[in-house]
Amino acid sequence: MERILFELSKEHPSLPMAEALSCLKAEGVDFKVLDAEDSFLEVLSREADLKRIASRLSMTFHVDKLLFSSPPNVEEILSRARRKEINFEGTFRVSCRDRRKKKGNLKSIDVERKLGKVYKKFGRVSLENPDNEIRVLLTDSRWFVGIKIAEVDRSSFENRRAHQRPFFSPISMHPRLARAMVNLSLVKMGERLLDPFCGTGGILIEAGLIGAKILGGDIKKKMVEGCKINLKSFGLNDFEIVLCDVGEIANLFGKVDAIVTDFPYGRATSTNREDLSSLYPRAFEAIADVLRQGRRAVLALPSVDAVKRCSEEMKLVEVHKYEVHKSLTRYISVFVK
Numbered sequence: 548m549e550r551i552l553f554e555l556s557k558e559h560p561s562l563p564m565a566e567a568l569s570c571l572k573a574e575g576v577d578f579k580v581l582d583a584e585d586s587f588l589e590v591l592s593r594e595a596d597l598k599r600i601a602s603r604l605s606m607t608f609h610v611d612k613l614l615f616s617s618p619p620n621v622e623e624i625l626s627r628a629r630r631k632e633i634n635f636e637g638t639f640r641v642s643c644r645d646r647r648k649k650k651g652n653l654k655s656i657d658v659e660r661k662l663g664k665v666y667k668k669f670g671r672v673s674l675e676n677p678d679n680e681i682r683v684l685l686t687d688s689r690w691f692v693g694i695k696i697a698e699v700d701r702s703s704f705e706n707r708r709a710h711q712r713p714f715f716s717p718i719s720m721h722p723r724l725a726r727a728m729v730n731l732s733l734v735k736m737g738e739r740l741l742d743p744f745c746g747t748g749g750i751l752i753e754a755g756l757i758g759a760k761i762l763g764g765d766i767k768k769k770m771v772e773g774c775k776i777n778l779k780s781f782g783l784n785d786f787e788i789v790l791c792d793v794g795e796i797a798n799l800f801g802k803v804d805a806i807v808t809d810f811p812y813g814r815a816t817s818t819n820r821e822d823l824s825s826l827y828p829r830a831f832e833a834i835a836d837v838l839r840q841g842r843r844a845v846l847a848l849p850s851v852d853a854v855k856r857c858s859e860e861m862k863l864v865e866v867h868k869y870e871v872h873k874s875l876t877r878y879i880s881v882f883v884k
């Protein structure tokens with residue numbers, strides 16, 4: 548086992564950490580948490596499994612194999628770097644990310660230069676295309692030095708934003724949030740994941756890209772057709788997308804391994820004029836019905852009251868309050884059956 552560091556994005560107070568822990572669990576990796584703060588998660592685990600995990604993540608920047616950590620002090624980090632022998636072949640670069648609240652006079656580039664000098668004896672520096680990347684993370688409590696195992700391809704999520712897809716509707720959430728929700732469901736490759744309010748397919752695209760078998764339903768024909776077009780545009784051709792009401796999912800899909808969905812809220816037109824106070828309870832019941840025992844439903848809900856009502860059907864595991872904008876808050880709620 549080795550010390551592994553997840554450099555978390557801090558784009559949300561709790562989701563990046565919850566997503567990283569969920570990916571470790573979903574992939575059945577043996578791990579033990581050593582330390583955690585908003586900008587990092589340090590675990591004991593096996594390096595071999597981590598490239599696969601990084602390929603699922605959306606709210607982490609890098610996954611590194613830790614060389615050492617030190618108190619937040621430049622002399623201390625340099626002295627530890629001088630004492631610690633490292634093995635790598637080829638060229639290297641030192642990259643520093645500064646996540647301290649109070650930055651002080653020390654700049655990331657100073658840390659990169661000073662550590663670069665220490666590590667020069669192990670290999671040649673290449674800033675453009677190094678064979679190895681030595682990563683430094685500065686936080687208020689501890690500083691970390693590690694070797695990059697994997698980098699999360701954050702730009703790929705930007706390329707899948709709603710307006711970049713062939714079928715567009717503003718109802719769709721950001722792909723990074725959709726991916727994080729899929730990861731919270733603990734779905735594994737080849738397992739069946741259902742989005743019963745699939746809309747334009749934002750959640751199903753993310754689930755399909757990590758290898759889940761994707762199933763979707765929506766009450767609007769336009770959405771069902773548009774969802775299929777969007778899935779195909781990302782090379783996802785193996786899916787079952789059906790024009791249906793949420794109440795019909797048990798008959799149409801049978802049991803599923805995970806449910807991830809963004810509930811309709813606000814506009815009555817989107818629900819064929821059904822009141823949310825009638826739609827929500829029957830949706831919660833239908834979702835609990837199709838989910839396999841012991842498996843998870845990850846639901847984006849518009850209120851604490853909705854979270855409470857759903858807790859009558861399934862056991863609440865965790866909730867992440869997510870402010871989309873000033874007048875729209877979603878409660879990303881994880882339930883287990």
Ligand SMILES: C[S@@+](CC[C@H](N)C(=O)[O-])C[C@H]1O[C@@H](n2cnc3c(N)ncnc32)[C@H](O)[C@@H]1O
Pocket residue numbers: 716718719720743744745746747748749750764765766767770791792793794808809810811812817818819826
């Ligand atoms: C918030 S949107 C989902 C957005 C989706 N995640 C996306 O990426 O586009 C909710 C969807 O629920 C659908 N819907 C509303 N009432 C429904 C019902 N009774 N059964 C199934 N779908 C319904 C709407 O047509 C809408 O597409």
